[in-house]
Amino acid sequence: xxxxxxxxxxVNLAGDELNIGDVAPCVIATGxxxxxxxxxxxxxxxxxIITVPSLDTDTCAQETRRFNQEVNDLDICETTVVSMDLPFxxxxxxxxxxxxxxxxxxxxxxxxxxxxxxxLMDDNKLKGLSAxxxxxxxxxxxxxxxxxxxxxxxxxxxxxxxxxxxxAR
Numbered sequence: 052x053x054x055x056x057x058x059x060x061x062v063n064l065a066g067d068e069l070n071i072g073d074v075a076p077c078v079i080a081t082g083x084x085x086x087x088x089x090x091x092x093x094x095x096x097x098x099x100i101i102t103v104p105s106l107d108t109d110t111c112a113q114e115t116r117r118f119n120q121e122v123n124d125l126d127i128c129e130t131t132v133v134s135m136d137l138p139f140x141x142x143x144x145x146x147x148x149x150x151x152x153x154x155x156x157x158x159x160x161x162x163x164x165x166x167x168x169x170x171l172m173d174d175n176k177l178k179g180l181s182a183x184x185x186x187x188x189x190x191x192x193x194x195x196x197x198x199x200x201x202x203x204x205x206x207x208x209x210x211x212x213x214x215x216x217x218x219a220r
Contacts, residue, residue: 053169057177057203064182064199065173066166071197075100075188076167080133080156083142088131088156090164093192096129097219099153099212100188102170102181103134104203106144106155114183114206115155116148121213123152128216131156133164135180170199183207187215195219 053064069075077092090100101118103111115132122130130153134141141155158164158181165171170182185207187196196215200207 052173053199055172055182055199055201055203057172057175059202060175062175062177062182062203063173064169065171066169068169069167069186069194069197071194073194074192075186075194077192078163078167080131080158080164081138081160082154082156083138083145085138088154090131090133090156091167091188091192093190094129094188095190097127097190097216098186098188099128099130099216100168100186101130101132101207102158102165102168102184103132104172104177104180104183106132106134106136106141110183110204110206112144112148115144115150115153117206117209119148119150119152121209125213125216127220130154133158133181135159135162135165177203185212187212187219189219
């Protein structure tokens with residue numbers, strides 16, 4: 052079982068550990084319009100899948116804004132942010148923050164994405180939320196980049212993720 056920390060306290064992650072070289076499972080999250088959004092598997096575009104605990108935190112909001120800006124010029128990339136926020140709250144965030152270059156989804160119903168990608172926090176005060184993680188999936192569905200941020204309150208390595216997308220072309 053993989054572990055991370057939240058403000059220095061150990062948090063165990065539940066679900067299937069997904070590693071570089073693995074085929075990303077195809078799972079469903081809920082879009083801000085309440086429609087299903089398919090994540091993972093083989094697709095026509097490279098996928099950047101970002102999991103965050105909640106868009107209603109400074110770090111998650113900053114990360115989503117930053118990726119929204121960074122992927123603007125990457126037409127080869129389909130970017131999806133997954134949180135446990137209700138779709139209504141996610142929609143409000145996107146409208147308020149001008150998020151338009153990526154898809155924001157929720158994993159609140161069955162936590163399928165978080166379990167399938169091995170990022171479901173299993174204990175501590177954040178139990179049931181997604182860990183902060185970034186996955187790049189190539190067109191064949193293979194995981195070519197993975198970062199599970201060691202400390203939940205830290206931001207990911209943006210440049211490494213963007214470089215992985217460019218390499219996956």
